Amino acid sequence: MRSVNEAENIIFNLAKPLNNQTDIETVDLLTATGRILASPVTSKLDFPHWDNSAMDGYAVIYQDVREASEKKPAVLKLVEDIPAGYQPQSNIQSGQAARIFTGAVMPQGADTVVMQENTRREDNQVFILKAPEAQEFVRHRAAYYQAGAELLPPNIQLNAPEIAVLAAAQCTKLNVFRRVKVAILSTGNELVTPDDNLQPGQIVDSNQYALAALVKQSGGEPLILGIIKDEPEALKQAISKAIANADIVLSSGGVSVGDYDYVKKIIESLGGEIKVNSVAMKPGKPLTVARFPMPNSSIYFGLPGNPVSALVSYWRFVQPVIKKCSSIAEGWQPKFIKAQTNDDLSSNGKRETYIWGKLDLIDGVYQFSAAGGSKSSGNLINLAQTNALAVLEVGKSSVKAGEEVKVLQV
Template identity: 85%
Template structure:
């Protein structure tokens, strides 16, 4: 049985990111949210597009106002009003000023903006009551970005800030990586769909729905293959289909040591090389990871059937794999922080233990609250609203309320 760190190193090193030549799509800006750039983006627009004012006030020649004060204000003649969106018509000469508003284009000749609060206006004259700094409140053309240089680099995920930048830069067609395809199947004679009538001894298959939702959330494309009964040929056929279609395969159930746990033997019969058989973690000990020595073969994850075990294994190992496969350059790794626990946390110390709950930032300090009720791997109910897991490493049997604990954010 591998330690969690050993399993992580093996699994993450198996990942081959998508190819930036063959695995790309062109999308428009409105459908680009969450996608990963496959090539750098440049724009032909400077930011700012032109010299403009950062303040409501008056555009002036600095030399005219450099010694102005309330006792001896500089008096300038107003020659133009310049609202945002207007092209200035005047060339500001010494002794002149233009009324200007935030975002408006600076007129030629002016090099500084005096904020409105430091002025007094009388008819066509403005009195400057306080000397500004040279070039104060002027945003210069190309100060933020110069046209033709790299605006956004390949390998970043496009979220709201990046979408805003691309819209402003008029970059509306983007080369992005396709979404990694993730085949999902559940095994077990006891499983039924949520639409079926529950009979004694049966269990509703929640894993397939949860895994599909999680795959979508991290940028993958779920391929739902349904429930497969505990029949060798049926499972083999489903796995063959999944291997042929997907970049990553997730099955749940059938990976323990029971009489009907066929997955590992079927994988080997299909030429699969088992890289991980079990991990010293709780919940989530049964975990099968396999690869195939054929072109474009997926990574296969045989997850535990217990709902919490399946999801813990997903968050700890599979989610980073999907993100890395999608060709995100940074931020695909699991995210751990230190937090103060609001509960006593306990473990037998034999395996790395994951206790689910909620992480909140309170007065600048991260606090972890364990979910109420049973911590059984079959108790799916109190997993609702989970956004983190406290991690008790091997040999660590308890963490007392108020102490610091390692937390996995999900």
């Protein structure tokens, strides 16, 4: 049995990023959200595109107003109004000014904007009542970004801020990495689908639905293979299909030591090398991880069949692997923080224990509340709204309410 840290090192080293030559596709900007950028992006535009005003006020020549005050205002002749989206027609001369609005193009000759609160207007004249700083409230062309330079680097996830930048830069076609393909299958003679008529002794397969949702949330593409009976030949065909079509395979059930647990033998018969047999964690001990050889090089996760065990194993090991394989440069690793627990937490101290619950930030302090009810790995009902797992490491049997605990954000 591997320790959690040993298993993590082995598993994360199996994960290899997608190829930046062969695993690329081009997408439209509107469908790029959540994708991983595969190549640097540049723009033909400067930002700002031109010198413009950062304030509603008056475009002036600084030398004309450098000594202005309420007692001795500078008096300038207004020659033009310049709203946003309008191309100025005047060249500002000494003694002149233009009314200008936020975002509008600065007129030729002007180098400073005086905010309107520091002025008084009378007919076609403006009185400057306070001297500005030189070039105040002027946003200069290319001050934020110069055309042709790298706008966004590769290997980042495209979220709302990046989408906004790309839209403003008129970059509407993007090279992104394809999504990591994750095959999902459930094993067990007792399993039925949610729309089946449930008979005594049968169990609804919730794992397939939960894992598919998690894969999507992790940025992967789930390939649903359904329920496979505990029959060696059927399992072998399903696993063979999975490793031929997916980067990562997730099966749930069939990896313990029961008479009908065939998965490990089938993995080996198909050329897979088992890297992890079990992990000293609770829940999630019967975790099997294998690597298949080229040309597919799939990573195989044989997850426990119990719903909570399957999800805890996913959050701890599979989610980081999907993100790393997707070629994101940073942020794929598990995210641990320290939090104050609102409940007494306990374990037997023999295995690293994960207690599911909810993490909130209250008055600047992270607080963890354990899910109510039974902590059985077969009880998925109290798993709803889980966003964190409290971690009790080996040798630590309890954490009292109010004390600090290590928490994995999920």
